[in-house]
Amino acid sequence: MKFLDLAKVHIRSGAGGNGCISFRREKYIEYGGPDGGDGGRGGDVWAEAVDGLNTLIDFRYQQHFFAKNGQGGMGQQRTGRDGDDIVLRVPVGTEILDEDEETVLADLTEVGQRVLLAKGGNGGFGNLHFKTSTNQAPRHANPGQPGVERTLWLRLKLIADVGLLGLPNAGKSTFLAATSNARPKIADYPFTTLHPNLGVVGVDNAEFVVADIPGLIEGAHEGRGIGDLFLGHVERCAVLLHLVDGTANDVAEDYRTIIQELDAYGEGLAEKPRITALNKIDALDDELREMQRAELEAACGGPVFLMSGVSGEGLTEVLRALKAQIDADRLRMRAAGQEDAPWSP
Ligand SMILES: Nc1nc2c(ncn2[C@@H]2O[C@H](COP(=O)(O)OP(=O)(O)OP(=O)(O)O)[C@@H](O)[C@H]2O)c(=O)[nH]1
Known part of the structure; x- marks a missing residue:
């Protein structure tokens, strides 16, 4: 789509x-x-x-x-x-x-x-x-x-439950293809995804909508990247999933690049619940996994999920964590009296 x-x-x-x-x-x-x-x-x-x-x-x-x-x-x-x-x-x-x-x-x-x-x-x-x-x-x-x-x-503005964030080539399209009914075009170069894709993701008999946002580049909020055009799509999400390429040289730097974009964009985006995942772990040996994990956790100040859109490792855990955040958001909305579409059990 x-x-x-x-x-x-x-x-x-x-x-x-x-x-x-x-x-x-x-x-x-x-x-x-x-x-x-x-x-x-x-x-x-x-x-x-x-x-x-x-x-x-x-x-x-x-x-x-x-x-x-x-x-x-x-x-x-x-x-x-x-x-x-x-x-x-x-x-x-x-x-x-x-x-x-x-x-x-x-x-x-x-x-x-x-x-x-x-x-x-x-x-x-x-x-x-x-x-x-x-x-x-x-x-x-x-x-x-x-x-x-x-x-x-x-x-x-697509009303998606989850907004996918990450630098170009972080593996967003691959993740979406692996977990949802969407089949985005995947290519090994930046800015493959010219339009955001929606995927309906299922876990534990529940479904939610994930929007793949095209790769951001530094300064995108100033109009330098195409990502900016689509950032508006994620404003209404319950949770953001930030994918970081585990094969990158400096995962902490990659992480911060996106966070700076979120801060610069404003609109409360940076305050949204966020789940951070180290992706492409299939390409890393155990030692490297732990090294990258430690670096990323230090950068984001919290736990990091390890996953691979290619091998499927760790995906269920990530989806469950997303679902928990969405459930919490729905409850909050309901409490605030602005009930959304009913959550399918
Ligand atoms: N080894 C490995 N490679 C991956 C994984 N996920 C994605 N890749 C590769 O990384 C490259 C980029 O993946 P995409 O899924 O297109 O990345 P993207 O974040 O959607 O990129 P944009 O559309 O440019 O924003 C492709 O060559 C993928 O095959 C993974 O889990 N493991």
Whole structure:
């Protein structure tokens, strides 16, 4: 599964229909009064969060959403038909941003939540509206209001339970492939994973969602790396899994590089529960394992899991630790009264 996390859309609400100038014309009735109807309302453009979508990929194929104009008013006091509204169906977790790509206009966090993106123009009054005691035959009607045209960004923050962190080549894709139903592309060079992948991971009859975040590089939060684009995806995770390549020369340095990124990113990311794992232990002998473990534990100030996405060693322990953190997070959410989707036992 590929995840497009940003999509640009051009939207336009419908213009209101013009009011009509018309007079009653009937046999035997001279000087029939004004009977021009009002114009119909232009269609609105809305966004709505819906169930069952987890990507913005549809917006790669359609970027223009123009609602219909209202119909003009007609004689015999007939009002024009309203233009139909348009609803952009987006996944839960989608943010709507202004054209500047910075101002967040709306955050759709629940199924069924709707936001008005562009209001349709009101229809103009027909000349019937302008009849007064002193002007029995107004030759005047209002034009419909124009529609609103705007360019917006949709940004999806994947709501994953676990965010995978690690330098390029730390083995994130391999881990995901080994533990979940996702089959990301694996290659032996940095930045293989251009889009974050989601995997549904199972352990002890429970399932949770893991998002593979593309490798970070130093300074990514300043826009130097592509990882930055996707860091937003992990903001809502219950726990982060930080993989460190056990075959690296300086595991402590690799560890700190990522932690600096987290700190620099802000948004409370660095305070999230984190599990650190020394990966690729299949390539290390016992002595080297212990050496690397000791170095990494000293750097992170806590216990470190040893695992290998290739041999499968240590994976279950890591998954159980993740599950424990997710359970704790759910309990906390429930206690805070903001219950999430029910946890599958
Ligand atoms: N020996 C060994 N090699 C591994 C292990 N996990 C991954 N590798 C290798 O390390 C390289 C990078 O693995 P990936 O899973 O693509 O790493 P990644 O962290 O997803 O990398 P990016 O997509 O660039 O962020 C590949 O050559 C893998 O075969 C492991 O447990 N043991």
